[in-house]
Amino acid sequence: MTSHTLKKNFDKLKEKKETALITYTVAGDPDKETSLEILKSIAKSGANIIEIGLAHNTPIGDGKEIQNSAHRAISNGILVKDLFDIIEDFKKNYSTDIIIMTYYNMILQFGADNFVNECRRTKVSGIICVDLPWPENKEFAEKCKNNSISFIQLVAPTTSKERLNKIIKDSHEMIYYISMLSTTGGDLKSSPEEILKNYNDVKNIDPSKKYVIGFGITENTISALKSADGLVVGSVLCKEITKSIKSGQNPVTNVANMIVKLKNKIQ
Amino acid sequence: MIEIKKGIPLIDQHDENGFYAGKFGGSYVPETLKKPIEDLTIAFEKLRYDESFLKERDYYFKNFIGTPTPFIKLENLTKHLGGANIWCKLVSKATGGAHKVYNATVHSLLAKRLGKKYIVGDTGAGYAGKMLSMAAAKFNLKCKIFMGTKDISRQAINCFSMKSFGAEIVPVDSGSKTLVDAVSECIRYWVANCDTTHMAIGSTVGPNIFIKICAWSTAQISKELKSQLISYFGSVPKKLKLLNCVGGGSSAAGFFNEFIDDENIELIGIEAGGPENGKHAAPLTNNCKIGVLHGAAQYVLQNSEGQIEETESIAAGLDYPGVSPLHCFLKEAGRARYTSASDEEALEAFKLVSRLEGFVSPSLEPSHAFAEAIKIAPKLSKDTILVVNSCGESSKDHNIIAEKLGYKL
Structure with missing residues (x-):
């Protein structure tokens, strides 16, 4: 077993027949303190798993909304140390599972061992590394596993059957299914039915694991996909933060309201 | 000390995972690109020894370049x-x-062989973009060029050429607004369009296969x-x-x-x-x-x-x-x-x-x-x-x- 809490979390949701709502926001967006408040409000509003982005300035998988958030965070001087401070503070009062999402160079420069140690110290449940695919991620995934942290494998519509089998075999409890060929936050290119069909084909390879769908999930598309184990919303939240800043509103309340709306749509 | 293996081309000095000297290179890409990169790798490794492809390359090197x-x-x-x-x-x-024409020509020929109708590339000085646009026009491919806005203004002459060759220039206004951002944006575009589009990275950078194709060309x-x-x-x-x-x-x-x-x-x-x-x-x-x-x-x-x-x-x-x-x-x-x-x-x-x-x-x-x-x-x-x-x-x-x-x- 890798992350005990993540496994328990999914088991509970299964009992209640609930779809996991997984959020993504960027650490330090718009600043360190507010991003912590955003995480707290997300947890209070009913999100089941929280992904937190460690921004990198040459991202090759992110769409415009997440790039904007990352840009704000980096401009405000966010450091890897700050990310762990935020998580540590959050975990003092909340038990919601935290997953870090980042690019490999950030882990490499911090030192893979240091990074995993800090994750364990601050009770992080999982890590997603956008540009560290299988099999390049084998060594790092193993390191995570040895520290009770889930390394979350990504699979895409372009992943071949042969690769899928191998990736899923090596995966930990949670797998991230990329809904379509896109960077984050694109418009859905296929119908929800089609996405679910492909999703179920992947899930059937090993139904004992949990599969979450991400990319292109918005207020409009989320309810049609609710039969998945979990759904990730990121760009829609980053956009909400951008909009709030531009209109002089409070991003903490606006993001919280959005979470309530999204959660209602999958209940 | 790292040894260079004698008699083996520079582009083949990497290990099975695409690393030179065990630590440079590789293919750190989002999962979505694994398959298109694998397809391109298989195609290139076959074509680089294929007589009809080499003949075609040599013909255009002589008569086009x-x-x-x-x-x-x-x-x-x-x-x-x-x-x-x-x-x-x-x-x-x-x-x-400029030398960028070699890589551009080879990528266009590869795109044709792979049955792709669209080709995208990045550019800094504008030469990679100009050459890719020129080759795309020659080989009837629709072309998009990603270019930082700082470079668009300082290399306007090459932008004019790209437009003349019918390419669309996509201005990239993020980060330093130069080549590094253009490459990022170009890769992001490919992530979203890899089913219909061929990508030609303009230099010996990027995932290993692009390094190999480019250096093989130059x-x-x-x-x-x-x-x-x-x-x-x-x-x-x-x-x-x-x-x-x-x-x-x-x-x-x-x-x-x-x-x-x-x-x-x-x-x-x-x-x-x-x-x-x-x-x-x-x-x-x-x-x-x-x-x-x-x-x-x-x-x-x-x-x-x-x-x-x-x-x-x-x-x-x-x-x-x-x-x-x-x-x-x-x-x-x-x-x-x-x-x-x-x-x-x-x-x-x-x-x-x-x-x-x-x-x-x-x-x-x-x-x-x-x-x-x-x-x-x-x-x-x-x-x-x-x-x-x-x-x-x-x-x-x-x-x-x-x-x-x-x-x-």
């Missing part, structure tokens, strides 16, 4: 400096005016040079030094390729030392740390956190924070020597070479290589042969140069 490009002695410059004999490989005489330069050396000197001269500017490193990789095994020949890569404010684009010269940029591990300008740092160079084509894993490998193996020339030195070199050898007219990128030649030639014996790759011609830079030199155009 106009190879071989001239190899000439710079007599006035040699006399002026005293010391080594200075020769020049005038790659700038290739169709379009290797034409050293193949020509080798036979030109033999025809002028009877054999490859013993005291030979090859000088080439290095940004991403595509022209230098192609210029060095045929001479890797002959250790008598000194290979010198010249990076962009930048202006006097301390900024630069010279990761090899300045012993930068290894990091992952655009899908490959390489020496790269970055802060202690892993954020990629902004660069500055008068030469847009060298203004890149990373450098090809091939050059990292050659440096690590001690096979090539890397140094840098400043903006000012490059400008001075442009002035001197233009005044003495008017027809050479190097762009600001190879002016960096000339700067090093000017520095070392007087100290070398008269039987030493220096060959500089003048890999781009200067018309795209006339506005910048005129402004710096106080002329009004």
